[in-house]
């Protein structure tokens with residue numbers, strides 16, 4: 225490797241220093257930079273393109289299922305936030321406040337939204353008069369600010385982050401449950417079908433649900449370092465928000481009733497999970513579904529073969545483009561093929577086509593998979609089909625590797641020592657019967673910084689509240705030995 229390419233390449237190791245490695249991949253693959261203020265990042269075009277890929281998929285599904293996009297102000301009057309005391313309590317230490325406009329002190333301070341229930345709900349109340357106005361389904365794509373004093377980790381931990389927040393109101397509890405499951409399904413789908421990451425579904429324990437919610441459901445993804453990422457959440461808010469904000473409606477008999485509400489959100493933490501899950505010591509690895517460039521063609525020429533090779537490459541690029549493939553022909557004169565290979569590897573281009581004089585002569589193309597360097601020679605005539613097929617093969621490789629890791633990393637334990645030992649040694653999830661008492665979680669959390677990230681559910685979906693998966697009738701809590709009525713998944717988490 226030349227000095228220059230060493231400087232460009234990744235120097236940290238994913239297995240030895242995952243934190244440093246991650247920061248290096250994000251910066252060197254051109255996804256984000258650190259902003260001058262601590263806790264903020266600048267998302268570069270290649271990073272933003274990943275967010276747009278997630279957005280495009282989800283936004284389409286939202287709209288197919290009755291959701292309308294809207295936009296509410298980023299500032300929320302303090303008195304609005306206080307109408308929902310649970311939200312205030314839940315977010316108080318993390319709220320950023322505006323106290324001055326120009327040279328004047330504001331009469332009432334304005335919160336920079338940490339989440340928008342308290343500004344959206346009053347309008348939902350205004351817009352809901354009759355049962356015919358329901359269900360009301362709103363979503364906004366925006367950023368929110370939570371002033372956490374933790375170390376910045378692009379896409380995982382930043383004071384301002386991008387997300388979507390959905391807010392809905394329904395005439396019945398069943399309608400609200402149906403909504404909760406619809407959105408959780410869509411979140412699961414975006415992970416599985418777009419990001420190539422399998423997830424676990426379940427609910428958060430009572431003490432860890434969204435402030436004011438009846439139930440918080442979640443999808444959790446396992447990272448290669450053994451920690452869990454909360455991938456997205458979908459909350460059944462019961463009637464607490466509707467009562468606080470007077471979201472009421474006249475039913476068929478003109479009787480006034482209180483609505484049921486939900487909220488649901490997915491943030492760009494999904495990108496953090498994406499980068500962390502698939503990338504390696506050579507740099508970024510992306511599934512073709514989200515890659516800004518899916519295929520790069522690298523011509524390999526000498527002076528006497530240059531024209532023929534280039535022409536051949538151009539015709540391939542044209543065919544792929546016509547097929548809708550995001551293809552780049554890297555015909556830069558000043559860079560040699562080795563440099564280009566490294567650079568496109570670093571940037572996570574899923575499929576590389578190598579074309580030299582031999583390929584031209586044989587009417588062939590060499591395909592190289594980014595994740596494992598597998599090489600395949602395809603016929604020039606068949607190149608469009610071959611590329612389509614291999615982009616799918618690459619997606620499956622990434623998904624299968626992540627699925628295998630998840631499967632291998634759900635373990636069981638019968639005692640606090642075993643829970644802590646297993647998490648200490650392997651990371652991953654430890655599934656145990658649990659009595660439901662938060663004190664039992666605290667006992668583990670204090671010693672190994674692992675917590676209950678998820679509780680599995682049965683009979684999900686449809687229009688009803690979830691039933692937890694029940695252990696055997698006489699099963700006892702793995703921590704305190706009292707009767708266990710539910711399972712809990714312990715893990716360290718981001």
Ligand SMILES: [Zn+2]
Pocket residue numbers: 658659660661664701702703704705706
């Ligand atoms: Zn217990």
